[in-house]
Amino acid sequence: MDVIIVDDERVARGALRECCEAEPDLEIIGEYATAESALIAIRRHPPHLLFLDIEMATMSGMQLARELNSGSGIMPMVVFVTAHDHYAREAFEVSAVDYLLKPFDERRFNSMLARVRHRIGAETVAERQRALAALITQLERTTRAAAENRPRLIANAGGRMHLLDVAQIEVIEADRNYVTLRVGKETFHARTTLREAEEAMTSQPTLRISRSCLININFVREVNRTPRGDFLLVLSGGTTVSSSQGYRDKVRARLEQLMI
Amino acid sequence: MNARASEAPEIASLTAGGGRLPLRTLLLLTMIFWVYVTLSNILYAHSMQINATQVTHAVLFAPWDVRVLQHILLLPVLFACFCVSIRVGWAPLRGLPVQIALGVGFASLSFLALKAAEALAMWLYPEPMPSLDDKEAFGALWTASFTNFFLTYSFGIALVTGFGLYRGFRDTELRLKAVEQGWTAARLAALRMQLSPHTFFNLLHTIRGQINQEPQIARSMVVQLADLFRQLLSAGQRDFSKLSEELKFVRLYLELQQHRFADRLTVVLPDPDLQPDLWVPSLILQPLVENAVTHGLAGHDRAVAVRIEVLTSSETLILRIVNTIGQHPTASRQGIGLYNVRERLSVQFGAQAALSYGPADDGTWVAQITMPALREFSPQFGATAEAFFDGRHHSR
Numbered sequence: 001m002d003v004i005i006v007d008d009e010r011v012a013r014g015a016l017r018e019c020c021e022a023e024p025d026l027e028i029i030g031e032y033a034t035a036e037s038a039l040i041a042i043r044r045h046p047p048h049l050l051f052l053d054i055e056m057a058t059m060s061g062m063q064l065a066r067e068l069n070s071g072s073g074i075m076p077m078v079v080f081v082t083a084h085d086h087y088a089r090e091a092f093e094v095s096a097v098d099y100l101l102k103p104f105d106e107r108r109f110n111s112m113l114a115r116v117r118h119r120i121g122a123e124t125v126a127e128r129q130r131a132l133a134a135l136i137t138q139l140e141r142t143t144r145a146a147a148e149n150r151p152r153l154i155a156n157a158g159g160r161m162h163l164l165d166v167a168q169i170e171v172i173e174a175d176r177n178y179v180t181l182r183v184g185k186e187t188f189h190a191r192t193t194l195r196e197a198e199e200a201m202t203s204q205p206t207l208r209i210s211r212s213c214l215i216n217i218n219f220v221r222e223v224n225r226t227p228r229g230d231f232l233l234v235l236s237g238g239t240t241v242s243s244s245q246g247y248r249d250k251v252r253a254r255l256e257q258l259m260i
Numbered sequence: 261m262n263a264r265a266s267e268a269p270e271i272a273s274l275t276a277g278g279g280r281l282p283l284r285t286l287l288l289l290t291m292i293f294w295v296y297v298t299l300s301n302i303l304y305a306h307s308m309q310i311n312a313t314q315v316t317h318a319v320l321f322a323p324w325d326v327r328v329l330q331h332i333l334l335l336p337v338l339f340a341c342f343c344v345s346i347r348v349g350w351a352p353l354r355g356l357p358v359q360i361a362l363g364v365g366f367a368s369l370s371f372l373a374l375k376a377a378e379a380l381a382m383w384l385y386p387e388p389m390p391s392l393d394d395k396e397a398f399g400a401l402w403t404a405s406f407t408n409f410f411l412t413y414s415f416g417i418a419l420v421t422g423f424g425l426y427r428g429f430r431d432t433e434l435r436l437k438a439v440e441q442g443w444t445a446a447r448l449a450a451l452r453m454q455l456s457p458h459t460f461f462n463l464l465h466t467i468r469g470q471i472n473q474e475p476q477i478a479r480s481m482v483v484q485l486a487d488l489f490r491q492l493l494s495a496g497q498r499d500f501s502k503l504s505e506e507l508k509f510v511r512l513y514l515e516l517q518q519h520r521f522a523d524r525l526t527v528v529l530p531d532p533d534l535q536p537d538l539w540v541p542s543l544i545l546q547p548l549v550e551n552a553v554t555h556g557l558a559g560h561d562r563a564v565a566v567r568i569e570v571l572t573s574s575e576t577l578i579l580r581i582v583n584t585i586g587q588h589p590t591a592s593r594q595g596i597g598l599y600n601v602r603e604r605l606s607v608q609f610g611a612q613a614a615l616s617y618g619p620a621d622d623g624t625w626v627a628q629i630t631m632p633a634l635r636e637f638s639p640q641f642g643a644t645a646e647a648f649f650d651g652r653h654h655s656r
Contacts, residue, residue, distance in 0.1 A: 108483065109481065149497070
């Protein structure tokens with residue numbers, strides 16, 4: 001298998017070379033410190049396997065992969081090598097085969113290589129499906145990890161403590177020194193302030209509709225208006241909330257933006 | 261850090277607003293007070309006039325419309341006095357003389373205002389009005405009016421000051437609450453990151469030693485250490501983690517420690533993947549496990565076993581960290597780690613969680629967390645179905 005290594009760090013290229021040299025069937029046909037020089041070489045002589053650092057000075061590894069993806073029909077197996085674990089989703093979007101986190105050891109390099117070999121050897125339909133399934137599992141794992149990293153609020157309902165994922169919460173209303181949270185048909189109470197809850201909700205598309213009420217736009221099911229011009233919003237769980245006069249214009253602007 | 265930074269403006273605005281009434285509120289308060297005073301003065305004069313008719317038919321008191329005019333003329337003066345009064349405050353040396361001067365000034369003007377009102381009324385209604393003008397009576401009438409309005413003014417100033425104080429008190433309470441909540445958030449964040457620097461340096465030293473002796477182990481330790489830091493970072497950014505993730509983190513930590521004390525340290529850990537779907541405050545186990553390792557190994561050179569147990573019921577989760585100890589266990593175990601765990605449990609769960617620790621009968625040391633079994637809320641199947649039908653009903 002012909003291999004090209006692209007990384008702007010000499011020592012990092014060395015570590016990869018060491019790992020590759022331990023495998024008799026891997027042959028390194030080039031090592032490059034920039035994505036630009038690598039691109040020229042790859043177009044001249046496409047390798048089977050491409051190790052690609054993501055964060056490089058001028059052109060990123062991700063851009064290089066996109067470049068290869070879009071034109072030419074040259075598509076080696078791309079394995080991204082990076083210290084950041086948040087590129088996973090993007091990497092699979094440019095159809096990378098795998099994702100190697102820095103630092104890695106022989107064990108991790110070998111399991112990555114096993115997946116690559118599996119992919120190359122996948123000639124029958126069943127094998128190709130299995131390879132695809134493995135990829136999907138990996139993608140799901142990163143999605144799940146993102147969900148687990150979302151902030152959670154501790155809240156009471158019926159004398160029991162629950163943990164609420166901020167993505168579940170439809171409405172937050174301030175009520176003296178606690179807040180009321182609505183999830184579907186359930187109502188929870190949490191000992192926090194509206195401002196703190198709003199901070200925890202930053203990953204969600206929220207909208208403040210009055211001084212004391214915050215909603216998650218994902219859950220808006222119906223929009224009506226009162227004769228006075230205030231908005232009446234019906235949410236998935238059936239809760240109806242109304243905007244106050246002071247927030248009416250902001251609510252209108254946001255809703256119009258959503259319609260477009 | 262962020263939480264505290266965004267806290268600041270809110271607190272600042274409360275401080276700025278505290279104690280001093282906004283002009284609009286002051287004006288409203290003054291007007292309500294003055295309407296009441298006007299009515300009461302007119303009614304009082306009216307009743308006195310009725311009483312007086314038993315003796316004489318002469319008009320002794322100014323008619324009601326003149327009185328209304330008098331009070332209307334006095335209202336801006338009163339409002340100006342209140343404004344100055346609030347601005348000046350009640351410092352004994354600087355404030356008090358001004359306050360008294362304001363009261364005296366306002367009360368002195370009251371009789372003049374009545375005269376002015378009479379003149380205005382005469383000008384408005386040219387027909388002759390019963391005149392109260394009497395050169396001798398002027399002094400007496402002025403004094404009577406002065407005492408009456410001085411008292412009224414005092415009541416008014418008491419009302420305005422009292423209202424200002426009440427608002428100040430309420431603002432102080434709100435500010436305290438905001439500070440307290442900001443402090444809680446900051447404290448939680450500070451308590452989370454608790455991997456001791458010693459552990460980190462010791463691990464680096466172990467790796468350094470292995471680079472020549474067993475390069476393969478050195479390489480895998482570097483990777484494990486990187487994983488540990490990755491998990492530490494992501495867990496440090498959230499308040500709660502899955503129990504399975506927490507156990508995986510602890511397992512990684514213990515694996516690294518085993519590289520250091522391979523011949524002495526044995527570890528028994530429940531399988532993270534077989535745990536119920538419960539959530540715990542993130543990194544809550546780590547300080548206790550670190551304690552178990554360092555204190556378990558201290559003071560002797562025999563082997564140490566660290567065991568972690570997870571016990572669950574529908575309501576309660578018990579996490580137990582057990583380690584064997586030497587003959588003479590170190591007396592004081594109240595380290596910063598234990599303190600942090602206790603603090604975090606109390607902030608998140610109040611009295612519903614507890615941390616206990618102490619020697620057990622079988623020559624081990626046990627640290628135990630008891631806390632509510634925290635599950636993520638998921639709508640029951642029945643509830644979702646109902647919502648679905650409800651939704652269709654509404655949209656029709």
